[in-house]
Amino acid sequence: RVGAEPFHRVTPLLESWALSQVAGMPVFLKYENVQIAGSFKIRGIGHFCQQMAKRGCRHLVCSSGGNAGIAAAYSAHKLGIPVTIVLPEGTSVQVVRRLEGEGAEVQLTGKVWDEANVKAQELATRDGWVNVSPFDHPLIWEGHASLVRELKESLGTPPGAVVLAVGGGGLLAGVTAGLLEVGWQHVPIVAMETRGAHSFNAALQAGRPVTLPDITSVARSLGAKTVAARTLECAKECEVLSEVVEDREAVSAVQRFLDDERMLVEPACGAALASIYSGILWRLQAEGRLSSTLASVVVIVCGGNNISSQQLQELKIQLGCS
Numbered sequence: 001r002v003g004a005e006p007f008h009r010v011t012p013l014l015e016s017w018a019l020s021q022v023a024g025m026p027v028f029l030k031y032e033n034v035q036i037a038g039s040f041k042i043r044g045i046g047h048f049c050q051q052m053a054k055r056g057c058r059h060l061v062c063s064s065g066g067n068a069g070i071a072a073a074y075s076a077h078k079l080g081i082p083v084t085i086v087l088p089e090g091t092s093v094q095v096v097r098r099l100e101g102e103g104a105e106v107q108l109t110g111k112v113w114d115e116a117n118v119k120a121q122e123l124a125t126r127d128g129w130v131n132v133s134p135f136d137h138p139l140i141w142e143g144h145a146s147l148v149r150e151l152k153e154s155l156g157t158p159p160g161a162v163v164l165a166v167g168g169g170g171l172l173a174g175v176t177a178g179l180l181e182v183g184w185q186h187v188p189i190v191a192m193e194t195r196g197a198h199s200f201n202a203a204l205q206a207g208r209p210v211t212l213p214d215i216t217s218v219a220r221s222l223g224a225k226t227v228a229a230r231t232l233e234c235a236k237e238c239e240v241l242s243e244v245v246e247d248r249e250a251v252s253a254v255q256r257f258l259d260d261e262r263m264l265v266e267p268a269c270g271a272a273l274a275s276i277y278s279g280i281l282w283r284l285q286a287e288g289r290l291s292s293t294l295a296s297v298v299v300i301v302c303g304g305n306n307i308s309s310q311q312l313q314e315l316k317i318q319l320g321c322s
């Protein structure tokens with residue numbers, strides 16, 4: 001039966017000795033980097049695709065910086081439905097190869113995700129075709145909420161804060177939905193972005209979704225110029241602290257995490273880890289915006305496929321980080 005079992009897996013939640021030392025408090029890492037299809041995306045995208053298959057969808061199309069596209073290709077493969085992935089021209093060869101390996105038809109168009117998305121929406125007007133948004137649909141948020149149910153299962157008691165990265169805001173919307181569902185709506189969310197992809201921070205400042213003129217951050221997976229409108233409602237329903245770090249800090253965090261935990265993640269994930277490595281949590285506590293006596297903090301290691309040791313070396317040279 002379609003949709004009987006979700007496509008995602010339960011991921012480990014492990015206390016990190018190294019990051020706890022840096023943070024001066026217990027840091028628990030939710031390892032979505034070992035999730036099916038390489039990032040947390042499969043939780044929401046898989047759920048969305050299963051529901052669409054139930055409703056008679058015959059062809060899936062997705063515009064993605066990479067990870068949502070891989071999750072959509074994996075889901076389509078599992079469902080036996082053809083899928084077209086529309087990607088920005090600069091997408092790495094390894095992602096294109098991975099998508100074609102999952103059986104997807106890949107089209108490269110546009111400079112950034114928003115332009116590829118216009119093309120995907122055009123294709124989706126065909127009969128029986130459904131566009132899989134990388135981050136902006138209630139079914140995606142519903143699927144991502146499974147992550148918080150797993151946190152509740154593992155921790156029992158609520159963490160002092162949950163740290164996550166924001167691109168289009170799907171993970172933020174899903175975690176908010178999950179916190180409300182398990183009764184942890186008082187747990188603050190630290191929403192991390194890199195400068196040059198800080199569309200959520202800009203929206204919060206303006207009180208409405210803002211479209212950035214361009215994406216200039218190396219964290220391409222955070223590269224949605226306009227954040228989902230739903231994220232502004234999340235900021236009213238939960239306590240959401242929006243923080244922006246420089247690319248250099250995100251890439252330095254990737255390197256430190258590689259040495260601390262021997263795992264390689266994208267700069268998008270480095271943005272979340274920079275909350276620890278760049279002392280953002282410590283500063284929020286010093287400013288009184290986070291309690292100075294947090295019992296623990298959970299950092300969602302969102303993962304991502306779009307990184308290699310060579311790309312990390314090139315990024316470190318490009319950004320001049322240690």
Ligand SMILES: COC[C@H](NCc1c(COP(=O)(O)O)cnc(C)c1O)C(=O)O
Binds near residue numbers: 066169222
């Ligand atoms: C343009 O890209 C949006 C989306 N990446 C989103 C993404 C995020 C941010 O998640 P969001 O806030 O978009 O739900 C964090 N961490 C990783 C590794 C990601 O791939 C995609 O793959 O299409």
